[in-house]
Amino acid sequence: MSKILIVDDDIASSRTLQLHLSSQEHQVKLAASVDEGLETATSYSPDLIILDIRMPGRSGLEGLPDFKAQHPQVCIIMITAFHDMDSTIEAMQKGADDYIHKPIDIDELDASIVKLLNTSKDSDELLFSTGQENINGHPSMVGRSRAMKEVFKTIGLVAKSPATVLITGESGTGKELVARAVHRSSETPDGPFIAINCAALVETLLESDMFGHEKGAFTGAVGKQEGKFSLSRGGTIFLDEVGELSPAMQAKLLRVLQYKEYTPLGAKQAQHSDARVITATNVDLEQKVQEGSFREDLYYRLQVINIHLPRYVNARKISWISSRPCWAGSTRNCTAMSPTYPKMCWAAWKPINGPGI
Numbered sequence: 001m002s003k004i005l006i007v008d009d010d011i012a013s014s015r016t017l018q019l020h021l022s023s024q025e026h027q028v029k030l031a032a033s034v035d036e037g038l039e040t041a042t043s044y045s046p047d048l049i050i051l052d053i054r055m056p057g058r059s060g061l062e063g064l065p066d067f068k069a070q071h072p073q074v075c076i077i078m079i080t081a082f083h084d085m086d087s088t089i090e091a092m093q094k095g096a097d098d099y100i101h102k103p104i105d106i107d108e109l110d111a112s113i114v115k116l117l118n119t120s121k122d123s124d125e126l127l128f129s130t131g132q133e134n135i136n137g138h139p140s141m142v143g144r145s146r147a148m149k150e151v152f153k154t155i156g157l158v159a160k161s162p163a164t165v166l167i168t169g170e171s172g173t174g175k176e177l178v179a180r181a182v183h184r185s186s187e188t189p190d191g192p193f194i195a196i197n198c199a200a201l202v203e204t205l206l207e208s209d210m211f212g213h214e215k216g217a218f219t220g221a222v223g224k225q226e227g228k229f230s231l232s233r234g235g236t237i238f239l240d241e242v243g244e245l246s247p248a249m250q251a252k253l254l255r256v257l258q259y260k261e262y263t264p265l266g267a268k269q270a271q272h273s274d275a276r277v278i279t280a281t282n283v284d285l286e287q288k289v290q291e292g293s294f295r296e297d298l299y300y301r302l303q304v305i306n307i308h309l310p311r312y313v314n315a316r317k318i319s320w321i322s323s324r325p326c327w328a329g330s331t332r333n334c335t336a337m338s339p340t341y342p343k344m345c346w347a348a349w350k351p352i353n354g355p356g357i
Helices: 011-023 034-044 060-070 085-093 106-118 146-158 175-184 203-211 247-259 285-291 296-302 315-331 341-348
Strands: 003-007 027-031 048-052 075-080 098-101 165-168 193-197 236-240 276-281 305-308
Touching: 003 011, 003 034, 011 027, 011 106, 027 034, 034 048, 034 060, 048 060, 048 106, 060 075, 060 085, 075 106, 085 098, 085 146, 098 106, 098 146, 146 175, 146 305, 165 175, 175 193, 175 236, 175 276, 193 203, 203 247, 247 296, 285 296
Parallel strands: 003 027, 003 048, 048 075, 075 098, 165 276, 165 305, 193 236, 236 276
Antiparallel strands: none
């Protein structure tokens, strides 16, 4: 029998969960606020805490660091009715073990509880900063599917690590948005974020764009130019369509990942790079490795961490979810807006299947 504490101001919802979990042979206590939850946790010593985000007084996100500080071995599941990416990332970075949206899927909750209670936590487990602030004023993502929720959780867990990230998925699924979210939640959010489309330039121009060149390095090089790796110093460089790199450029990129250095065109000395590398592709790199068109050693260097974006099975549904923040933003710049506008747009969209919006 495990001891579970539910911290949620929605008493009806809490009692429903209490009845269900009690039927699973768990011992369950309730608290209606963060402060009451902290007091109860001290005397009750729960094995797991289910913590709501939006509550009167201190929010669950504000109270999460206190729960982790006072009860570091206790597993915490955050619950919320809001489906934004930033809250998920912040919760995971502040130490939450899982993040579930309301209305709660009982099967998902049960699976999470079983997984957390049966998983022993190593004492040297990576800890994330508790000082992460909310991210505002940047393009963000929303999603209600379980697959997208897992993407948001992964971003929160890996952002603080300097490891290389490979983002995979079909065109239009939001790979650059994910890359920017990782950057904004990293240790260097104020550093530059520099993006390169590896399929947009021929090899010579791509090498110059990526690594820079000296004066006279090639015809038309009338002056020295810094490359994107130099410009991204202290930040993140995002290489989109990395699967389109030529064999020669693959070798040069591999050296950057191995030795953190590169040589501009026409230069005699290598330069150091401290930029975090995030790459993305819409092709199957493993298949390209088997075909011999992509280096196997580079492939394993790139996919230290892999974030796979799901295909939008129903783009109409995703469009509706993604557009609501846009309408909210639009109303701030308009003196009036027809209340039927969202419904009109909803009716105009046709159910379609596609990789993106």
